[in-house]
Amino acid sequence: MKKTISVNISGFIFNIEEDAYDVMLDYLNTLKEHLKKTEGGEEIYADIESRIAELFQERLNENKQVINDVDTSEVIAIIGKPEEYLFEDEMETESETEATESEEFEYEGERRVFRDTDNSVIGGVCSGIARYFDVDPILIRLAFALLFFGFGTGVLLYIILWIIIPEPKNNADRLRMHGKPINMENLKEQFQKVKGNPKRKKNAQKTADFAREVGGNFFGVFGKVLGFGMIFFALFFSVILISIAFGNFGIFTDEDGYNSVTVMEFSNIVFQSSWISFFAWLGIVFVSLAPIIGMLVWGVQLVSNVKNKFAKATNWTLVSIFSVGWIILVLVGIYTAREFSDEAEYEEGLYNISNTDIIYVDVLEDEYFSSHIDFEDFEVMELIQVHDDFVLVGYPELSIQASPDTSYHVITIYSSRGITGKSAVRKAENIIYDIEKKNNHIYFSPYYKFPKEDKFRGQTVEVIVQVPTGKKISFGPNTSRILNRLDGDRDLDYDRVNKTYEMRGKRLILAD
């Protein structure tokens, strides 16, 4: 008893034995491949197909209703193999460029990456890559396993590769995977190989084989370790994800656990509307959830040796969630980036002081951050605190320059970004920054504010103190919080605190 397959060739139905069908399918695929770049290739293909139908028809009668492998090999012999009858310029091979080279070496077929699903452990990604580079798959698997312990990046990479590397659809693809030229000899050989491969046995038997194979050997142990590792990482990451998405997890957190701003608050002041912020949140959850669930599923599968009946559906769902997440994030990113497209700044000359030879600068008491944060630790970091109707940002930058005349000058520069120049200017103008002056003492606020509805659009404040030549400036104890480097002078930084300097030429020199 033999299984037959019913096929439609040129509009005629034929019953064809399974083996004969495989041979015919490969023949037609090879032909199609060869004719791909030929002018009128489709028509030639249709002509040949219809001739095949005619030849098959001749071989059938009342007593013989099924096409068998004798018929197919006869028909193929009559029509010939594509590489026999197609002239070089009709074939898809890289004729001109290869022609000169191929005189010397045998033509290597075009090599492409496919997932080697016939020798796969999970999705055949590793063995496919190994095929491509002609190395032992175990090396690639080991590399991925090591990458996996580097924060699970291996898993993410694997998923991405699983998505983008195609599965071989037919024997021609399998030959491409090995870089062998596609012709009848190779296809026949490949066909025999595939037929004998246990991985392509019927599903029930396949699962049993797989379980037995995994059962006692080294790979079984290795797989279990990998499985437990995956489950562990999945749980670990999901705890982090949950605390970020729903908890009070801060973006800027110090060692005592103090948060100046939570992820939620931050996204509310970055994204234009709560909808966008919701989508960003959704995108992040999708993108991170898919690999976590994937790790969990595969981990359980590896540990329990039970084959997931819905593996394909699970994988596709996860891949879809992951892709949708990415698309959302990219769209949100583009939308939000537009909000930052233009930049504006404006300058305000605050004070001109000429009746003194020394000024004292210091930073005002800080009622919001100081109780929690040692400023020295946060020298480079921006601090943000969101209030009901305004946002506090630390710190402004303070620079010292040489004055162009004989007076001290205090200049504030406000800058911001916005979707248009106009909105950027408006946002820059909305920044509130306090500087207090008592005689020759100047006190700077450690943070500036802007209205919450302005959103965070990169608002910054820079204060410039210009010191005339021969006059002095003394830095109070708190200035280290906001002191920026004097242009080109690398020695002056925190050392300046509690010291007095004198401007000589264009440089600040320690006074005493």
Added chain:
Amino acid sequence: MKIENTKQQMRKGILEYCILTILSHNEAYPSEIISELKASKMIVVEGTLYPLLTRLKNAGLLTYRWEESVSGPPRKYYTLTEDGESFLADLDTTWEELAAAVETTRRKRLNK
């Protein structure tokens, strides 16, 4: 220059000439053309013919009509177009000239 290539080009040109010649007397469908070409040992496998027919048709030298067949898919019956006729006439002259030229050259060589 590759000898294989030259052979192929020669064979291809002559095959096209033969196809046009066969069709100049009557219309025919591929199987008939094949059997004539097989009889004269011009081709071994049938597949050779189909690309050539398509090429000649696309070049405007051939045209075809469909005809239902009792034992299989409908057949394409090919005939020469007017362009095809005059092209064939050109080829006839060219062939005679070439054959004569080749013959003379070869005879000279052989007689030496």
